[in-house]
Amino acid sequence: MAVYWSACLASFAFTWFATHVKHDKEGIGYWLLVTLVAAFPLIFISAIRFNVGADYIPYYRYYLGILNGAGQGRYEVLYYLANKLVAAFHLSAPWLFGFTASLFLMPVYKRIISDSPYRYMSIFLLLGMTYFFFFLNGTRQMIGAAFLLVSIPYIEKRKFIPFLLLVLIASGFHTTCIVFIAVYFLVYMDLNPRLLAVITLAIFVFGKFFANIANGILSGMDYYSTYLESTYAQKGQGYVVLAMNILLVFFATFFYQRENLKFKIYYNLQVVALWASALTGKIVLIDRYRMVFGLASIILVPMTLNGIENKNTRIICSAAVVTLYFAYAMYTVGIQNSNMVLPYQTIF
Template sequence: MLHPVYYIILFIITFFSYLEISNNGLKATIKVPYIIICSLLIFLAGIRVAQGADYWPYYRIYLNINKYITWNKIFNADIEVSYALISKILGYFKMPFFLLLFIYALISISLKTYTYYKYSPYPMLSLIYFFMPNYFFSDCGHIRQAASIALCLFSYQYIEKRKLVKFLLCIFIGYYFHKTTLIFIPAYWIAKFKISTFNCILIVVFAILISPFKPYLIFENLFSNISSDIISEATGGFYSYRSLEGTGWGLNDFVKLIFLVILLLNDNYICKTTSDKNYMMIRNLIITHYFIYYSLRENSIFSIRLPAAYGDFWSILIAMIVKYCNKSYKYFYYYFFILYFYLMSWRMWPNSVHLGFDKMSNIFNENINIKKFIPQEFANDN
């Protein structure tokens, strides 16, 4: 099971989420605890040892970047530029690997939680969705994509304000954290589409119907006709995963369908009654997530990695549904989502042991040799 410390955090967030629901979303009542909890999550992600799916691969890459890659080769390394650059800077000052984890956690978690607080009517409820389980798999696991997704979330404010240059700047920076950021570019225009509830249903049904035809193979022709350096780099990742098959329909798909049904049942009512223009824009992004996810179901990597930036807006949309739905169902949906989060923590038990989150393993309670985590060999020294 998850270490008790993580459950204590979950209980605390749940308590404050109930307070904000009871106070009808008065953010002033939860601002200080919200900042404290977010800071704690950053701290725990930064000091962890042997926790997360990619911990040891990232650790070895950190050492190897300093050992084999010179400064003038950073943009040609087989890793995202941001990871190579941060690794080289930290290695130059002989900083331990933990600091790199902390920097990534600071970028990803702070940008995500800032966006939740800004746009969610119930930030604590959004924080629970983020914490269980994205925090463990993304921000304490696939840290490069977590940072890129955070920049996509952060860029939403420029979608709302229609500031295209600033939006594209966020995407450009996010690309150098993870190449999948490119798929979020259409979000700037998709968010403003006027899509009815019925058309949302048609979009999802269409995605399911075309999935057996493997629509992602269209990108083969696209990549072959584009010579841009950025696109050519993304091509490498595409061809690495194009042959992977999907895993079929499972529990994750069932849960996604339940969430989709909840959204569609309340969508028409919310669109007619709410004055929050961000609802429809964020709903459009979630429908886009479903379209990409289901249309790419024949590929196990594409269907998970590519729509991730859109899917993270569920953290905000869940709170919007609870806030703007018919008041008769407000607490019903709130308790349903809370139950889901706790069931998710139960389902995570096998994975938590495998990923090391059943222990509070960090730099303070592990008997580690600090020199092991500091680069000792440098490419420029040879």
């Protein structure tokens, strides 16, 4: 874990440097450079890894196939084109892994720098909540989740077309991202925390009923029907993950910011992540939606902390968040080795 935490600390320094360089305007070029520099330590260790991540070998072999002229295969079109782009320059696999890490991390850092009141805490939470480690396994899905994160300002500004475009781009990396379209309408349905609590309780109580309906629908889809007969269908409930999601929603609800639309968007995404967590072990692959929607919490938590008026309470809560998520990451990744990211080894 020392490599990962060192890269996290290095990213703090790189982010400080990138955001303190004097500039005249903040166009696309500026943000591409700033996010690349800020995320570089994590991009670098993603690029030079060898056999790190449960899906490393399948992605590695897929790229080798593209290099040798293979077609799209079973992966989504934009992920195929990303591989095709790197292969066009006849580059080795680490360049592909570095490029895909950039596709994930640079959009995430854009939202962190723009929206998070505590940028360094958000970077820490990217690892502490284990989303970075999941990226080293579920690369396509997390690239999609990053582009969904970029779409949030367009929800806030009610610009449906650019929002939809970003959702379609995300879906081009992982098909499951298409359900994010519902978020645009969910935010403006004025679902207050009390009503969301009732819906959440219903999901916990009637989870098995909802699961039977969902699995029945999935069984009729060629792509997902195969998962119903695989080990994915036997995956049980992750009680530690569920407890963490419940605690996070309770924390954000207690310090709910009623007049802050941006906070409401991030809050609703975390509630949906809690619903997915509650249904994990009941609906096949539903935990993947927890990752897609839950990524927003790396910004929700700092926003919640920033809204706490009492300074001492804010400091205590901040210390508790850092301690809790450091322990969580050390347990799930450091001890249980979730996503198979240990031992970290390089191409060298």
